[in-house]
Amino acid sequence: MINYNKTREIGINILRRWILIFLVGEIVFFSIVGTNYLSLNNLQNILVASTTVLLLATGETFVIITGGIDLSIGFMVGFSSVVSAKVMVDLWAAGFSQTLAITIGILTALLLGLIPGFINGFLVAKLRVPPFIATFGMYGIAYGFAEIICNNVPVHNLPTSLGSLGHGYLFYWLPGKILSFLSKPENLSREELKHLVSIVPNVTVIAFIFIGIFAFILAKTKFGQHTYAIGGNINAAERAGVNVKVHLIKVYMISSFFASLAGAMYVLQFITGRAPAGSARLLDAVVAVVIGGASLSGGKGTIMGTVIGALIIGVLEIGLVNLSIPTYNLHIAVGCILIFAVLVDQFSPEIIHKEEEIR
Amino acid sequence: MKKLIIGILLICLVLSFVSVACAAKLKIAFMPGIADPFYFTMEKGAKAKAAELGVELIVGEYPKAWGPEYQVPILKALVARGDIDLLFTAPTSTEALIPVLKEISDSGIPIITVDTYLGDGDYTKPSNYNFPLAFIGTDNFLGGQVVAGQLALMLGGKGKVFLENTNPDVSSVMGRELGFRAGIKMFPDMELVGVEYCLDVQETAAAQVNAALLKNPDLGAVFGVNVFSAQGAYQAITSAGLEGAVKVATWDATETLIEALKRGEVDLILAQMPAEMGALCVEWGFKYLTEGAEIPRKVIPGFFVFTQENVNDPEAQKYIYK
Numbered sequence: 001m002i003n004y005n006k007t008r009e010i011g012i013n014i015l016r017r018w019i020l021i022f023l024v025g026e027i028v029f030f031s032i033v034g035t036n037y038l039s040l041n042n043l044q045n046i047l048v049a050s051t052t053v054l055l056l057a058t059g060e061t062f063v064i065i066t067g068g069i070d071l072s073i074g075f076m077v078g079f080s081s082v083v084s085a086k087v088m089v090d091l092w093a094a095g096f097s098q099t100l101a102i103t104i105g106i107l108t109a110l111l112l113g114l115i116p117g118f119i120n121g122f123l124v125a126k127l128r129v130p131p132f133i134a135t136f137g138m139y140g141i142a143y144g145f146a147e148i149i150c151n152n153v154p155v156h157n158l159p160t161s162l163g164s165l166g167h168g169y170l171f172y173w174l175p176g177k178i179l180s181f182l183s184k185p186e187n188l189s190r191e192e193l194k195h196l197v198s199i200v201p202n203v204t205v206i207a208f209i210f211i212g213i214f215a216f217i218l219a220k221t222k223f224g225q226h227t228y229a230i231g232g233n234i235n236a237a238e239r240a241g242v243n244v245k246v247h248l249i250k251v252y253m254i255s256s257f258f259a260s261l262a263g264a265m266y267v268l269q270f271i272t273g274r275a276p277a278g279s280a281r282l283l284d285a286v287v288a289v290v291i292g293g294a295s296l297s298g299g300k301g302t303i304m305g306t307v308i309g310a311l312i313i314g315v316l317e318i319g320l321v322n323l324s325i326p327t328y329n330l331h332i333a334v335g336c337i338l339i340f341a342v343l344v345d346q347f348s349p350e351i352i353h354k355e356e357e358i359r
Numbered sequence: 360m361k362k363l364i365i366g367i368l369l370i371c372l373v374l375s376f377v378s379v380a381c382a383a384k385l386k387i388a389f390m391p392g393i394a395d396p397f398y399f400t401m402e403k404g405a406k407a408k409a410a411e412l413g414v415e416l417i418v419g420e421y422p423k424a425w426g427p428e429y430q431v432p433i434l435k436a437l438v439a440r441g442d443i444d445l446l447f448t449a450p451t452s453t454e455a456l457i458p459v460l461k462e463i464s465d466s467g468i469p470i471i472t473v474d475t476y477l478g479d480g481d482y483t484k485p486s487n488y489n490f491p492l493a494f495i496g497t498d499n500f501l502g503g504q505v506v507a508g509q510l511a512l513m514l515g516g517k518g519k520v521f522l523e524n525t526n527p528d529v530s531s532v533m534g535r536e537l538g539f540r541a542g543i544k545m546f547p548d549m550e551l552v553g554v555e556y557c558l559d560v561q562e563t564a565a566a567q568v569n570a571a572l573l574k575n576p577d578l579g580a581v582f583g584v585n586v587f588s589a590q591g592a593y594q595a596i597t598s599a600g601l602e603g604a605v606k607v608a609t610w611d612a613t614e615t616l617i618e619a620l621k622r623g624e625v626d627l628i629l630a631q632m633p634a635e636m637g638a639l640c641v642e643w644g645f646k647y648l649t650e651g652a653e654i655p656r657k658v659i660p661g662f663f664v665f666t667q668e669n670v671n672d673p674e675a676q677k678y679i680y681k
Contacts, residue, residue, distance in 0.1 A: 034440075035440040035441070035442055036439065036440050036441040036442065039439060039441060041439045041441070042436070042439035045432075045435045045436055045439050048432075048435070049432040049435070049436070152556070152558075152563075153527055153556050153558075154426075154526065154527070154528060154558070156454060156527060156528040157454075158454065160454075160487070163454075163455070163457060163458030163459075164458060166458070167458040167459060167462060190467070193465040193466070193467070194465075194466060194467035196465070196466075198462075266428070269427075269428075269431070270426075270427040270428050270431065270452075270455050271427070271452070271454050271455040271458075272427065272452065272454070272455055272528065274426070274428075277428060317432070318432070318436045318439075320420075321419070321420050321432075321433050321436035321437060322436055322437075322439070322440060324417070324418065324419075324420065325420075326420055326421075328423075
């Protein structure tokens, strides 16, 4: 009997943490089969390549926990990238310093990006438009406005220092000699450049600062509790005194804020603004949230789970490139993982919940 | 949970010691711009040359669409393998790829840009983009002029022409545009009535050419700078019932376009020499790595013009991308 209980407990633990185990399994697999997969350089690449999905999925987690969905974020990335790039180009051309132009560009995009979120939330909360329809409408509108602003041509002639920001690192370390913070040491010989170790990409730092803040908000604050409450049972939440309408508007604004942030990061990395930027990542973001343990019917999900979900996709993507396997296989793999995640979610709750009740 | 994390860290540690570097053949990496016959042909040329020289050619995945957001993640993952001796690539943006390739170059991997270049492509003067060893690719400006001249010949030296371009931040197609503009100016009775950018989307190209046809019912010819813009142009011309009346000139002798030329949908194709470009990259790269040879900063293979008259010549067949 004891043995049975023990195995059962292990089984449940594995089921609960299967995504983490899966992620580790992926990394181990690619490290063995791939070439230098487990190098600092490559691991940082995975984080950088996952930036858009990580940011979109974090915002989406809030919406999905309330039982809604935000489809507009796909084109919100493009909208925000075009707005910030355009502002940067115009200000720089008008004689502003590069730093000022870049800062104002990013802030403008982040602020303007709140408006579609507000409208989404207003439609869903006050006018009772189904989230799927409201945000799908906004998806098209954001794309259209982005194309108008950039005149159907990717924004170019951006400030030249963008690249050193977007591709820069927090630390540069020349073993035994220099440790430089934020700026790449100058006047290095070719030999020294070869040995320069770059640690923690800037875009990853920015992304994780915001992800961390919002993970805290969701897990530890009243705001987070209310978010779960609304997803669990909206009527009960209302009776308990949660201002559901205002809360939903805030949640949709969080989602569009993260999409705008992803757009700004896009400009830093790719030094251009394009209307369709990031639209291909919408599906990946929703998948990451679901793999991460959130339920589309609401009330469940964590930022930690979402981050792991996003990394599962990123690790796979970079792994396939490392092995020179065409990435369309990625879609098949991600599709399978998604379905598997939902299956685990459907069959495991009884076991896990029962177990928790017994305790 | 703690045990699990510690376990993971231990596994990672062990694996990082396991990674073995085996030094054998020289490894040259090729990072293409987009999945299309032009770069496929380039890979074939490079592969043949690599086999001849005993070099291993590692080909990055072909990006599904044109642009740094598709190319950069693949490029970074490719280079992170850490076993590459030299990289040749077609940067998908004159600006956005500068910091990315600079970092790779600084990490000790010499770079050759092929087909497209960084900045204005002049790597001899001081700039933040003069680090590649060389640019190996067609003189797009000259090619644009040649197309303009050939179209003028077809139209009897007078008439209206329209240019359907793809991306304003890509060196190759902008070179074609500038050359075409300059070429048309040489004919006083020729007029360039418009330029549009379709971003490699055929439907967009069709819509834009359609609008141009409505605005200019007497349009004489369209120059579509690549396969997507040319096919979009032809689509618009047929749906307006104007095939034959409006000439279509294009670039790149893909089998699709050669078939279109044979059917009379396209009237002129300028063929580049992608296989030769790929082979040149491997050859010069090999010479640089083994003998420290100085590579010319610019290497320009020629081109060939296909028309309906010569498309079936046995001599011309070798210029078709296969």
